[in-house]
Amino acid sequence: MDADRDRFLQDFAALVQDLLRRPTAGPQDGTPLKLLLEEHLGRPLREVDVLTHQLPAHRLVDADIALDRLAEAGGGTARTVGIAGGDERYHQSLVDLLSSSWGASVAVGAVDHRTAATGPTAVCRVVGLGVRLLSLDGTPVAVVQRGAVPHYGRPAASLEVLAPDWATAQRLVERVTALMREHSVLRGQVLGFTASDYDPSSGGLTFLPRPDVARDDVVLPAGVLDAVEQHVLHTDRQRALLRRYGQHVKRGLLLHGPPGTGKTHLVRHLIGRASGATVILLSGSAFAMIAEAAALARALAPAVVVLEDVDLVAADRGYTPGGNPLLFAVLDALDGLDADADVAFLMTTNRVDLLEEALVQRPGRVDLAVHIDRPGRPERERLLRRYAAGIPVGEATVARIADRSAGTTASFMKELVRRAVLRAGRAGADLEHGAVLDPHLEASADELLESAGDLTRAILGGARGGAPEGEGTGGYVVEVGDHPAGQGEWFDATDGTH
Incomplete structure (x- = not known):
């Protein structure tokens, strides 16, 4: 019984392999996709040069636009077809696909499309896997356009160019590259x-x-x-x-x-x-x-x-x-x-x-x-006014806090105003109808500047230990053409000296 079962399984496996090798349609010498390519190119695929051009995944949309422009230049006879079949079409080249043991089952199918971003809020449709049949200066060519499929081992996009000779294939890649540069959706973004x-x-x-x-x-x-x-x-x-x-x-x-x-x-x-x-x-x-x-x-x-x-x-x-x-x-x-x-x-x-x-x-x-x-005193005043723009704050309060906050940063000033606004809200102060932020700003400054806020001040960029690290120059020392710790030319704008 076991011997009969094993013999049946062997015969069934041989039958399946034989079916896979046979063309599903068309004459004995090729699949529908192969026949379509040979008809378009005007020669057997064994006489065609194939050039594979790799592209970063993010340039697929530019390549799609460039090939559309190239197709338009060819006189409007171009078309795009898909590749039918299983997952093997995603991780094998077209030549490998057509020459493999299951190549006879490869047929023309629907074009695989995907969406691609063209801006912060804009998208378009591009060919993710398809065969473009077009011409270059009157010479028939075909281009297999593939998007990246990382989970199938394809981290990059690619163009597989089928042309009657290597020079034509190279010329097409050069033309596409120039059009990608000219019409890129990435430019200026x-x-x-x-x-x-x-x-x-x-x-x-x-x-x-x-x-x-x-x-x-x-x-x-x-x-x-x-x-x-x-x-x-x-x-x-x-x-x-x-x-x-x-x-x-x-x-x-x-x-x-x-x-x-x-x-x-x-x-x-x-x-x-x-x-x-x-x-x-x-x-x-x-x-x-x-x-x-x-x-x-x-x-x-x-x-x-x-x-x-x-x-x-x-x-x-x-x-x-x-x-x-x-x-x-x-x-x-x-x-x-x-x-x-x-x-x-x-x-x-x-x-x-x-x-x-x-x-x-x-x-x-x-x-x-x-x-x-770290900002100097004039900059601390400007920062405080900037972050408190539109909120009633007295000039004297701004001056006092600028005096007290030596060694702090712009981030410190931003957090100071945020805390003061929250404190005013909890106290029921109506800042939109006459209430002032001054007492809440002073209280928040006390909170941030006291020694208990040492860690908070350090995280926000201020000096540790309750003592400022210095007044700060206001932040401008420029070194030219050398390591910042070296002997290159430098310019200190705080006093205008070299």
Whole structure:
């Protein structure tokens, strides 16, 4: 009985394998999809050159737009078909799929579509898996367009170009690349990278709204903002001037100083001002995508690449036994762009002492470093008025708190006003109809400044131990062309001296 069962199972397995090898339709020499491709290309697939062009997952929408433009240029005879079948169509190339043991079952099917973001609130439909039949300068070509499928081992998107010769395939890729650059939906956007759970070196891209931080809302000593804006936001005239005389346009800015002093706030202002530039934000695990970010910045220049808390990656090699691969990736990205690339690298750190000197020793990596210190007394008054805008507060109260709060930060002032408003609400004070915030502001200042609030003040960026670390310079020391702790040229705007 067992022998009969085993013989039956063997015969059944052989039957299934035989059925899989047979074409399901059409003549003996090919499947419907294969026949369609050979009819379009005008030759057997064995005589066709195949060029696979990898794309970052976030460039699929640009490739979709570029291929649509290319199809339109071909005279309107282009069409797109799908690939029928099981999951194997997602993780095998078209050539492998058609030549595999189950290739005979591959047939024309519905095109797989997916949605892709084109802005912070906008999406469009793109081809996730499909075969485009079109022509390039009168020559029939086919392109298999694939989106990334990380769970099938495809972290990147790709274009498989089928053409009568290698030169035609290369020409198509070059044409698509140029159209992607020209019509990119990423150009001029604010973009954030997120690392992939499947592959740390790849990931997704998020469109972010461009922040709108007014110049008056950036509280820094006179001259600070002018110097930073001049360095980061080149005008067309400055860019052309530098290029005319062979000077590098690529530039790097390092903002360093204690936590809570307004470095991120300043970055948000610069991003808002760079309205025509593509902005790419990297932080945390997304630093693994620094090479992708640099390549995207190069393609979509003018661009600004923001590396937040760069000390977490670009630490001195002495702090990292065995070297720091991410540090080398950052250095490669900074050095890999051409000198005339209109790309600004904007880095922030709370721990400048941990930075690797190589990061800032070469122009084009960091050629301007700005120390954002704790605010001086005039800046503390301005910060307090800014955060209490629209709330009745007496000038004398503002002056007293500015006097008492030496060594604190912008974050401290923001929290002080928030607590005062909450305290006023609990006390039943009607701030909209004549009640003043003064007593609640004074009480909140007492709470935050007393020794019992030591930990809170430390978290908010103030000095420990109930004693301020000094009045603060108002936060402006600039070093040019050298490590901040080195002997490079520096400028202190608090007294205008070199």
